[in-house]
Amino acid sequence: KAGVTQTPRYLIKTRGQQVTLSCSPISGHRSVSWYQQTPGQGLQFLFEYFSETQRNKGNFPGRFSGRQFSNSRSEMNVSTLELGDSALYLCASSLGGTGSYGYTFGSGTRLTVV
Amino acid sequence: SQELEQSPQSLIVQEGKNLTINCTSSKTLYGLYWYKQKYGEGLIFLMMLQKGGEEKSHEKITAKLDEKKQQSSLHITASQPSHAGIYLCGAPGGSQGNLIFGKGTKLSVKP
Numbered sequence: 001k002a003g004v005t006q007t008p009r010y011l012i013k014t015r016g017q018q019v020t021l022s023c024s025p026i027s028g029h030r031s032v033s034w035y036q037q038t039p040g041q042g043l044q045f046l047f048e049y050f051s052e053t054q055r056n057k058g059n060f061p062g063r064f065s066g067r068q069f070s071n072s073r074s075e076m077n078v079s080t081l082e083l084g085d086s087a088l089y090l091c092a093s094s095l096g097g098t099g100s101y102g103y104t105f106g107s108g109t110r111l112t113v114v
Numbered sequence: 115s116q117e118l119e120q121s122p123q124s125l126i127v128q129e130g131k132n133l134t135i136n137c138t139s140s141k142t143l144y145g146l147y148w149y150k151q152k153y154g155e156g157l158i159f160l161m162m163l164q165k166g167g168e169e170k171s172h173e174k175i176t177a178k179l180d181e182k183k184q185q186s187s188l189h190i191t192a193s194q195p196s197h198a199g200i201y202l203c204g205a206p207g208g209s210q211g212n213l214i215f216g217k218g219t220k221l222s223v224k225p
Contacts, residue, residue: 006156033212043202043215056212090156092213103147103204103213105157 002027004093006106013113018079021109025072025093031055032074033103034066037088046089049074050096078111086113116141116207120216127193128224135188135219137203143183147204147213157202160188190221198223 005024013019025032033056034046045058049068066076078085088110092103117140127133137146145164149157161170163179163186170177174191190197204215 004156042217043204045212045214048212058212088154092157102159102162104159105149107156108154110154 004091004104004106006089006091006109008109009107011109011111013081013111015081015083015113017081018077019081019111021076021078021089021091021111023074023076023091023093023106025074025091026104029093029095029104030072031094031096032068032072033092033094034074034076035090035092036060037090037108038086043090046076081113083113086111116205116214118203118205118207118214118216120201120203120219122219123217124220124222126222126224129194130192133190133193133221135201135221137186137188137216139184139205139207141184141207143179143186143205143207145206146177146179146186148177148186148188149202149204151200151202151218153200160201193221193223195223195225197221 007022031050033048035043037043046060047066048056052068063079068074088108090105090108092105094103119138121136147162148160151157161177166181166183168179176189179186200218200220202215202218204213207214
């Protein structure tokens with residue numbers, strides 16, 4: 001069965017621009033979580049969507065937003081990009097997303113802000 | 115909030131040697147995940163532990179969760195260059211019910 005697909009794999013943007021990242025979960029999985037990974041902070045939770053609703057949100061500014069579609073695919077948007085937004089963005093797919101089920105991660109999108 | 119501390123931060127071993135990575139939680143663990151990550155890539159699921167005293171093995175990797183459910187260890191037997199990467203432990207425990215992660219252990223295996 002297909003894994004978690006994240007597109008694009010690499011992205012270079014200029015400060016002030018906005019960006020949209022995409023995540024297609026494993027078929028049948030209804031939960032998609034997004035994480036930001038940087039060398040200094042490690043993996044930090046952005047938000048989680050379940051059945052098209054944002055269920056949880058981490059401590060990130062409002063410039064970071066997301067949504068989930070009826071087919072469970074999720075998008076993450078970052079507006080007014082800052083240099084500090086450069087990171088590897090990972091999404092994780094889960095059947096239920098409550099910790100009782102496994103989480104499968106995608107290969108990530110490497111965002112570089114210049 | 116719950117925190118996961120991994121040790122050591124980095125490890126260099128000679129091929130063929132055994133090694134252990136530890137993950138200690140500030141609170142009781144209700145599930146513990148081990149992942150491996152190659153630089154700049156996604157996380158590869160290794161194992162999930164849920165019960166105190168539980169031990170699981172896959173090929174040359176064994177993970178254990180202690181009886182008190184506050185510490186887990188990952189043991190690699192007869193390490194190979196293919197074992198090189200960053201090992202991360204994760205657990206449900208964020209204030210929003212999300213997964214939290216340790217900072218990772220970077221493993222290098224010298225041929």
